Amino acid sequence: MKSYQTYIFDIDGTLIRGKQVLPGVIPFLDYLRSHNKQLIFATNNPVETKESIHRRLWNLGIIQSVTEIITPIDAIHTYLLTEKKVSNIMAITSEEIKEELGRLGWDAIGQHGGNQTDVSHVIVGMNPDLTYKSLSHGLKAIDHGAVLIGLNPDFYCPTEDGRIPDTGSLLACLELASGTKGLIMGKPTKWMQQSIKRINKHEDSLSIVIGDSPYTDIKLGMEMGMDTLLLNTGLRSFDKKKVEITPTYILDTLEKIMLKENK
Numbered sequence: 425m426k427s428y429q430t431y432i433f434d435i436d437g438t439l440i441r442g443k444q445v446l447p448g449v450i451p452f453l454d455y456l457r458s459h460n461k462q463l464i465f466a467t468n469n470p471v472e473t474k475e476s477i478h479r480r481l482w483n484l485g486i487i488q489s490v491t492e493i494i495t496p497i498d499a500i501h502t503y504l505l506t507e508k509k510v511s512n513i514m515a516i517t518s519e520e521i522k523e524e525l526g527r528l529g530w531d532a533i534g535q536h537g538g539n540q541t542d543v544s545h546v547i548v549g550m551n552p553d554l555t556y557k558s559l560s561h562g563l564k565a566i567d568h569g570a571v572l573i574g575l576n577p578d579f580y581c582p583t584e585d586g587r588i589p590d591t592g593s594l595l596a597c598l599e600l601a602s603g604t605k606g607l608i609m610g611k612p613t614k615w616m617q618q619s620i621k622r623i624n625k626h627e628d629s630l631s632i633v634i635g636d637s638p639y640t641d642i643k644l645g646m647e648m649g650m651d652t653l654l655l656n657t658g659l660r661s662f663d664k665k666k667v668e669i670t671p672t673y674i675l676d677t678l679e680k681i682m683l684k685e686n687k
Contacts, residue, residue, distance in 0.1 A: 425673055425681065428651070429626040431456055434635030435467040435612075438655055439486055439678075442584030446657055446680025450485050457488075462625050466494040466633075468576035468610035468640060470591045471518045473497065494623070496575040497521065499545065499615035501528050503573075503607075510544050510612070514556050514565050516594075517549035527666045540564040548595045549575035549608065550588075577611030577640065591668065604660030612644035620648070620658055634678075638669040645671075 439449045456463060462518035465487055469477060474493045481487040504510055516535040523533050525532040525547075533543070535551075535558040543565040551558070559597060566572050576597040580587040595606045624631060634653040635641020645652035646669065654671035655678065675681065 430631040470575035
């Protein structure tokens with residue numbers, strides 16, 4: 425594996441699983457920092473803000489600065505700035521995401537009420553407070569012309585004791601009911617790519633994307649002209665089927681990199 429100047433990491437399933445740090449992660453990150461490499465953490469996490477992700481992963485010794493983090497909120501903010509009309513945004517998301525949209529200057533209403541006829545966009549994200557009523561309000565807003573948006577395309581999220589439904593699964597309910605295809609904001613979309621390019625200090629040819637999903641992480645890197653490393657952790661521990669997307673490298677864990685470096 426050649427040396428790169430920027431290392432772009434997925435988080436869940438790549439560096440951690442639940443609250444558990446995966447093998448080799450801390451030594452590899454410490455090694456990169458000691459060699460003055462730029463680290464970017466590009467996550468499809470649709471529940472937390474940068475600040476809460478930073479607090480959680482700083483305590484685990486993974487992330488040093490909130491400025492290293494890219495989330496789907498960066499991507500959706502970039503997208504909404506290009507829209508001609510944005511009125512109320514119905515956030516069928518965690519309360520934390522709804523509040524973050526408000527801090528960025530968007531009028532975000534909750535998922536449990538409001539006037540569905542005055543909604544320009546319905547945003548869906550993995551949501552512990554999701555109810556049938558939430559989906560009903562979202563469907564009514566879409567029927568009145570609102571644009572359907574998903575924070576990320578992932579169908580499930582790996583956890584310490586299995587997996588849980590992610591945004592893609594919830595989005596599919598509204599897509600099926602409305603006959604409308606949702607617009608995705610997270611990896612590997614161009615909106616996420618633009619957010620990464622904005623903070624990447626080096627050329628794409630000197631950057632590598634490391635993740636556990638061939639559909640989001642590896643596809644992101646390939647579309648950006650970067651080398652990629654697929655880890656058989658996280659998603660790949662559940663999804664073993666052969667895919668047509670070919671990464672530059674494949675390893676079981678980041679621990680394998682450190683074993684090679686120490687030889």
